[in-house]
Amino acid sequence: MQIRRAVVGAFQENCYFFSDDQGETVVIDPGDEAELLLSVVEREQLTVRLIANTHSHADHILAIGPLMRATGCEFVMTAEEDAFLRANPPTSTAYLQVRELPPPPTRYVRDGDELVVGTIRLRVLFTPGHTPGGACYYAPEQGVVFTGDTLFQSSIGRTDFKGGNLEQLLRSIHEKLLTLPDETTILPGHGDPSTIGRERRFNPFLQGWRG
Numbered sequence: 001m002q003i004r005r006a007v008v009g010a011f012q013e014n015c016y017f018f019s020d021d022q023g024e025t026v027v028i029d030p031g032d033e034a035e036l037l038l039s040v041v042e043r044e045q046l047t048v049r050l051i052a053n054t055h056s057h058a059d060h061i062l063a064i065g066p067l068m069r070a071t072g073c074e075f076v077m078t079a080e081e082d083a084f085l086r087a088n089p090p091t092s093t094a095y096l097q098v099r100e101l102p103p104p105p106t107r108y109v110r111d112g113d114e115l116v117v118g119t120i121r122l123r124v125l126f127t128p129g130h131t132p133g134g135a136c137y138y139a140p141e142q143g144v145v146f147t148g149d150t151l152f153q154s155s156i157g158r159t160d161f162k163g164g165n166l167e168q169l170l171r172s173i174h175e176k177l178l179t180l181p182d183e184t185t186i187l188p189g190h191g192d193p194s195t196i197g198r199e200r201r202f203n204p205f206l207q208g209w210r211g
């Protein structure tokens with residue numbers, strides 16, 4: 001099992017390649033710079049089977065179309081709730097050079113669904129709040145969770161974009177993420193990794209929540 005990260009686009013978005021020992025790969029949030037991402041696929045001889053998208057903000061989706069064409073992979077996202085974002089990226093992201101919006105997902109997935117690629121198993125966690133259709137993807141066997149813009153090292157996702165909801169975001173984080181084992185590694189959509197235990201103790205946005 002190997003996880004590679006590529007930082008792409010104007011918002012320094014983290015795209016992750018999650019591969020098993022045979023190179024069977026899930027790509028989390030191919031946000032931009034398709035040529036760069038495809039050069040990783042070629043150099044590392046990865047077989048990309050699936051794109052798993054955490055949410056439809058423009059900085060997380062712009063390389064989905066090119067990757068699907070080049071690899072023939074599937075594309076899943078959690079919820080139709082984010083479809084409006086895919087069709088109409090928020091004006092806050094207007095200065096990203098949007099060359100191509102992604103096609104509709106191959107299929108929608110729901111909370112608790114399991115995605116299987118090679119020997120990789122990813123559980124879908126529905127975590128609305130940053131967007132109405134936000135998702136995280138949890139690999140219990142490797143103790144890793146891809147948190148998109150829901151949870152960052154020492155921070156949480158913004159809720160001032162269209163469809164954002166702070167109360168909902170905090171509920172998602174406390175009920176779906178902080179209930180994972182302390183040693184679980186979080187791999188966020190921006191910035192550096194952390195662990196669930198560290199964020200539970202030190203993240204200033206998560207203290208004193210009463211639910």
Ligand SMILES: [Zn+2]
Pocket residue numbers: 055057130149
């Ligand atoms: Zn976002």
